Amino acid sequence: MAQRLSARGSLRIVMLSDLGFEYGAGAAMRRQIQSLLLDGHEVAVVCAGSLHEGRVVAASDPGVAALVPRGREFSGTWLGVHSVPAAACMDSRQRRRCDPELLAMVAWLQPDLVIAGNLHWAGWSAAVLEALTRRGIATVAYMHDLHHLTGRCAHPYTCRKFLTGCDASCPTAEKYPALSSELIADEWMVRRHVFVETAVPLVANSTWTKASADAAFGNAATVDIVRLGVDTKLFAPIDRSLARHLLGVDEKPTVLFGAVDVGQVEKGGVVLQHVVDILQREGINFVAFGYGSAAYRGVRGLGYVSDERQMPILYAACDCYLSASAVESFGQTVLEASACARPVVTLRGGGIVDIARDGVNGRTIADAEPRLIADVVREIACDAAARDHFGAAGRLIAEREFSLDAQAASWRAWMSSQGEPRASREQGQSMSEARP
Structure with missing residues (x-):
């Protein structure tokens, strides 16, 4: 060859x-x-x-x-x-x-x-x-x-x-x-x-x-x-206010999560619902995509998004991308979020850690404990400076390595x-x- x-x-x-x-x-x-x-x-x-x-x-x-x-x-x-x-x-x-x-x-x-x-x-x-x-x-x-x-x-x-x-x-x-x-x-x-x-x-x-x-x-x-x-010209930063206007999201801190079938237990379904329950009481919005997204309480479920060209709008409209998957062999949505300059919060395991780097483009968490995850998500989603810092680092990782x-x-x-x-x-x- x-x-x-x-x-x-x-x-x-x-x-x-x-x-x-x-x-x-x-x-x-x-x-x-x-x-x-x-x-x-x-x-x-x-x-x-x-x-x-x-x-x-x-x-x-x-x-x-x-x-x-x-x-x-x-x-x-x-x-x-x-x-x-x-x-x-x-x-x-x-x-x-x-x-x-x-x-x-x-x-x-x-x-x-x-x-x-x-x-x-x-x-x-x-x-x-x-x-x-x-x-x-x-x-x-x-x-x-x-x-x-x-x-x-x-x-x-x-x-x-x-x-x-x-x-x-x-x-x-x-x-x-x-x-x-x-x-x-x-x-x-x-x-x-x-x-x-x-x-x-x-x-x-x-x-x-x-x-x-x-x-x-x-x-x-x-x-x-x-x-x-990933196509870093498609998955790229978009004006946050414009994205929120297009998606119909208000100015409250907003967290995005999703997968092809985000309702699966392996994708963190039960854990995600607990995190939503904790943070929604504090005024934090949640948006989700994928099959099963409409089943979450207190979440705006968008269903399965078949055209990836719509995804950068979702990432741009959020303040933080959350993954609670038990195991991911790679983690394409985490890469997409990083390319769109969004900070990521993930569990520390599987292939996802090749992309999600603790303290660099977001936070990785060792245990799937909802309160611990909620604390980290709150810390990032409600802090514009941290959001911008982690987001810029994620964009650089995507451009240089992915x-x-x-x-x-x-x-x-x-x-x-x-x-x-x-x-x-x-x-x-x-x-x-x-x-x-």
């Missing part, structure tokens, strides 16, 4: 994804694509077919209209979204039925590299990655969560079975992504075969995610880090460190000569 990159200056890359641009991992993939296109690569997406009904989705389609970063032009080529039939993908007992069609679609695009993100909604097995590698297609698994490490779940939280062997005793087998209990041990073993024996590399989104992978595979797998980036250009540079450095896949170099060259 390094030789091809050196000779041509760019690669043809296929992003493999279950849900395309939907939800958190979809937003992360879109930002990865933005970085890769800015860096001159050719990029296509292959995803499960139910989202796009077999169409090749153009950049002008509403689902990808936000692809071109504000004020930028791509030097690379966008090859669209290509889907495979999803009918078989949701049946965990028959999951390999969709593999031949998936492999054929990827092979038809003749990529130099496949970056496989989340696969769990489609039910695609990790064995797909080995099959691509054996076809001579360089493949890497990108870790938006921990699904590439476990036998089933995306986040094991306090369960440690993924370190020793997931099996039919999985305590959450019925939860998303559900998998028949008798298949869990097999999928756990498949991942050990793919990432250790076949040596398909993994790339993590944070220091914590990499540490989790190293622990899961006993340091026997190849795991690197390429942190996610911009689209920084992400592009990290991917290029990773590609430059990689050799050829196991199939012959001649096979790869002949494939590239006959590309569609």
Whole structure:
């Protein structure tokens, strides 16, 4: 791969994804694509077919209209979204039925590299990655969560079975992504075969995610880090008064929190409600976004915001962004808030601490104790000087370390460190000569 990159200056890359641009991992993939296109690569997406009904989705389609970063032009080529039939993908007992069609679609695009993100909604097995590698297609698994490490779940939280062997005793087998209990041990073993024996590399989104992978595979797998980036021209400071006028928020101190599904216990649901109850009595406003946001008492719930171009207004209108998630592998909303120069308050754990730095761009808290969190939120939200200080530091962190250009540079450095896949170099060259 390094030789091809050196000779041509760019690669043809296929992003493999279950849900395309939907939800958190979809937003992360879109930002990865933005970085890769800015860096001159050719990029296509292959995803499960139910989202796009077999169409090749153009950049002008509403689902990808936000692809071109504000004020930028791509030097690379966008090859669209290509889907495979999803009918078989949701049946965990028959999951390999969709593999031949998936492999054929990827092979038809003749990529130099496949970056496989989340696969769990489609039910695609990790064995797909080995099959691509054996076809001579360089493949890497990108870790938006921990699904590439476990036998089933995306986040094991306090369960440690993924370190020793997931099996039919999985305590959450019925939860998303559900998998028949008798298949869990097999999928756990498949991942050990793919990432250790076949040596398909993994790339993590944070220091914590990499540490989790190293622990899961006993340091026997190849795991690197390429942190996610954000469009710092879109996610940028906006006049606070204007944002509040647009959102209809008064001048009281205002706290924002949210997620794709902010009602989940894992996103801090119970803790967040307690914090709201404490601070609302003191005249502090709360605004939330995401599924489940309307269920919070005393909170203005905005629901799921599908267009990220609306999000900077929300961040600008608040005095503080709060995350009470039990575990985040990265923390995209914390990065977005920081890029918009908003101070952040988070729990101290997971990959979120790569972005949220205690005493720098906000505060990180060791324990999910509502009164302690409320004290810290009050301290920041009601202090304009602290808000501006932490906000400016967060903006600087985003610009220096998490911009689209920084992400592009990290991917290029990773590609430059990689050799050829196991199939012959001649096979790869002949494939590239006959590309569609």
